[in-house]
Amino acid sequence: MKILVCMKQVPQKDAPLKLNESGTWIREDVSYEINEPDAYALEEALRQREKHKGEVVVITSGPARAQQVLREALAKGADRAIHLEDDKFVGLDAFNTAKSFAAAIKDEQFDLIFTGLQSDDYGYAQTGVILAELLGWPHATIIMQIEKTDSGIRVKRELEAGYFQFVDMPTPAVLTIQSGINKLRYATLIGIKQAKNKPLRKVTLADVQSALGVNLQRIEKLYIPQKTKKTEHIEGTPAEIAKKLVDKLRNELRVI
Amino acid sequence: MPDTILVVVEQREGKLNRVSWETITAAQAIAAATGWTLEAAVVGSGTAQIASEVASKKVTKVYDIESPKLEPYTPDAFAAALKQFLASKQPKLVLMPHTYQVRDFIPKLATSMGRTVISDCIGFKHEGGKLVFTRQMFQGKLAADVSFASDAPWFVTFQNGAFRGDKAETGTSAAPVETVNVDIADGVIRNKPQEVFKEAKQAVDLTQAEIIVAVGRGIKEQKNIEIAKQLADALGGDLAASRPICDSGWLPMDRQIGSSGQTVAPKLYLALGISGAIQHIVGMKGSRAIIAVNKDSEAPIFEIADYAVVGNLFDVVPPLIEEVKKAKAGS
Numbered sequence: 001m002k003i004l005v006c007m008k009q010v011p012q013k014d015a016p017l018k019l020n021e022s023g024t025w026i027r028e029d030v031s032y033e034i035n036e037p038d039a040y041a042l043e044e045a046l047r048q049r050e051k052h053k054g055e056v057v058v059i060t061s062g063p064a065r066a067q068q069v070l071r072e073a074l075a076k077g078a079d080r081a082i083h084l085e086d087d088k089f090v091g092l093d094a095f096n097t098a099k100s101f102a103a104a105i106k107d108e109q110f111d112l113i114f115t116g117l118q119s120d121d122y123g124y125a126q127t128g129v130i131l132a133e134l135l136g137w138p139h140a141t142i143i144m145q146i147e148k149t150d151s152g153i154r155v156k157r158e159l160e161a162g163y164f165q166f167v168d169m170p171t172p173a174v175l176t177i178q179s180g181i182n183k184l185r186y187a188t189l190i191g192i193k194q195a196k197n198k199p200l201r202k203v204t205l206a207d208v209q210s211a212l213g214v215n216l217q218r219i220e221k222l223y224i225p226q227k228t229k230k231t232e233h234i235e236g237t238p239a240e241i242a243k244k245l246v247d248k249l250r251n252e253l254r255v256i
Numbered sequence: 257m258p259d260t261i262l263v264v265v266e267q268r269e270g271k272l273n274r275v276s277w278e279t280i281t282a283a284q285a286i287a288a289a290t291g292w293t294l295e296a297a298v299v300g301s302g303t304a305q306i307a308s309e310v311a312s313k314k315v316t317k318v319y320d321i322e323s324p325k326l327e328p329y330t331p332d333a334f335a336a337a338l339k340q341f342l343a344s345k346q347p348k349l350v351l352m353p354h355t356y357q358v359r360d361f362i363p364k365l366a367t368s369m370g371r372t373v374i375s376d377c378i379g380f381k382h383e384g385g386k387l388v389f390t391r392q393m394f395q396g397k398l399a400a401d402v403s404f405a406s407d408a409p410w411f412v413t414f415q416n417g418a419f420r421g422d423k424a425e426t427g428t429s430a431a432p433v434e435t436v437n438v439d440i441a442d443g444v445i446r447n448k449p450q451e452v453f454k455e456a457k458q459a460v461d462l463t464q465a466e467i468i469v470a471v472g473r474g475i476k477e478q479k480n481i482e483i484a485k486q487l488a489d490a491l492g493g494d495l496a497a498s499r500p501i502c503d504s505g506w507l508p509m510d511r512q513i514g515s516s517g518q519t520v521a522p523k524l525y526l527a528l529g530i531s532g533a534i535q536h537i538v539g540m541k542g543s544r545a546i547i548a549v550n551k552d553s554e555a556p557i558f559e560i561a562d563y564a565v566v567g568n569l570f571d572v573v574p575p576l577i578e579e580v581k582k583a584k585a586g587s
Contacts, residue, residue: 180503216372242575
């Protein structure tokens, strides 16, 4: 099975975010990490390769710093990496991001393409589905299980409120992977060493420019959300806080 | 001629998903702001009854988009059916609720038409004749106003709970319903879905709980969940968790609150070490009172908390358990 895992580098979960001068994006001087759902997608690809043999290739688009995501993926066991490297990739909308991935892999023959179900920075949940449409492949989203069958794959789709659904699909296909599908592995020291020698192909913006179009949507303004709720802060020592909370529970909320 | 807003309601297995009323409320607000015409559509097979239900709301027309190939739901069929319909109808704005099913096909539909989706929106603004859509970014830490730079149709999905379904205005008389039969060619549908099922019998129905004590990543280790359980017991409430806790197997999946788990609106929701990621918030923002304990003062959970404790839950919870016990014992 030849699997491509699309990965994104996003600001760390607890990184303090600051707006840039134009108020249209955040300042770059934060710490970054792998988008968590993508880590689950990678783990799933590695497990599928363990079961069925094959190759796991990882791809990302972004500035030079995004290479870290690929290095980590290679250290965990991916076979090779593709880096669409340019600062301008950050400003592309999901449609263009998917187009750039499709262009970068046009000479490859993957059986499966995984993405995380959504990114922790944008949270659009679109890139994987757009990519499937661009490639003309079937897709399924929010996947919690993948099994190989004679006719392709059988996947378990997660629905709301604890419901699930199995779907039989042909391959090649695109799947967006839900967190919790598996347990993430850590990169080993040997893995980190081996990663240095694994192939990492760079693709420039110029290489894929002809496939892209203008962004079809635009962030007019990025800002700190206006609070509509009135929040009362409870302060003091833990003992004082406990007493104040019980006072609220009893006299304001009437649950005691 | 004014532009048209089209709300595509959601039905699953012949039943209307009630979150669709929230989309109608949103659409009515946008129609009022812009002066555009509001129409609605349902997509499925044998969905005339649902179309009539939608026609009772204040909309000018309802379309029942039909094909036997639309049941069961597949992204190929839904995208093909709507693409056909939209090509002839040409609305300016297409609205849907941000459900798991809509997420599964709307990016495909938009892409097939060379268009784009602004997804998971929590509101809109109409300023100087320009329509922008507000959505949360960075797991709720920031908000963005996003505009379309493309031709119509514009696709937008709204987050669960962003608008109130009970505020959808009823019409003075039933809107006309038009059946539109769409043609889905052989070979279009590639996925073969099986029956929808619930994984495990739910041990506890958290939607009935009056008090919920929920833990998030801040609980750090599985063994620490014990103090949250003690607090829940002291209060006479139920224990729940955000997704990462269930993913790790520290609590069973039926304790999960959020878009994949249960949506609750108890009298009191006590969030311990929960940052407030969007997928969790959608499952509990309707709670009557929310107390949040988190050592990160910037945690998005504090946006919706009635009472905020910025501090270490391991310092706060043990004395809280004692105070609750004392209070209940009548001292």
